[in-house]
Amino acid sequence: SAVISQKPSRDICQRGTSLTIQCQVDSQVTMMFWYRQQPGQSLTLIATANQGSEATYESGFVIDKFPISRPNLTFSTLTVSNMSPEDSSIYLCSVGLAETQYFGPGTRLLVL
C-alpha cells in the first residue's frame, strides 16, 4: 500500500476564488488520480495526473476549471478555479499500485 497525505484537510472559500489541493505520496508511483465525492454520491474521477505530461480529464471536467500539476512521481496538485457553491465536495487523491487504488484522506471544500 501507500501512505498518502493531502493539504488542506478542509477549507471554506468564497465564490469566485481558487483553491489548490496538494497530494503527497510516500513512494514513487506512476498513476495518480483526482476524484470528487459529492454528498450521497459515488466517487467521480476528475482526471489522471500524468508525470511529465498534461493530465487526462474525464468527460465533464476541463483543464481550465481543474488544472493539475504532476512535477514528480510523489506529488500532485489539483486547483479548483473560479469556485461556485456547486464545487462544494470532498476531493480525493488516489494512487494506483498493483492494480489497486489507494486513497488519501480527502479535502473537504465548502464554497459560500
Place this chain on the structure above:
Amino acid sequence: EDQVTQSPEALRLQEGESSSLNCSYTVSGLRGLFWYRQDPGKGPEFLFTLYSAGEEKEKERLKATLTKKESFLHITAPKPEDSATYLCAVQANGGSYIPTFGRGTSLIVHP
C-alpha cells in the same frame, strides 16, 4: 458501460446482529472487484480485492464473496466501530484499470 449497484443504501443493525451488503455489477469482463470502507470525512480505506467467482476473502468480522453477477460483504457479529460507508468498485479487463464505484452502503451499528 460498467455499472455497480449497491444495496441497501443504508442499514441499521444492533451490535451482534449479522447481515450482508450487496454489490451487483455489470462489466465487460471482470478484472477485479474491490471493497472499501469509508469513515465520515475520510478517504476510502482498501479492504479486499476479489478476482474470480467463488473467491472469498476475510478480515476480522468481514467476509467478501464473489459470483459472476454480484458480491456480498458479510458482517458477522458487528460492533459499533464497524459503522461506516462500504464502497464497492469493479475494474474491467483491458483499458486503463480505472474502477467504477457504486454509491455505497451506509452501515450504522447500535450498541
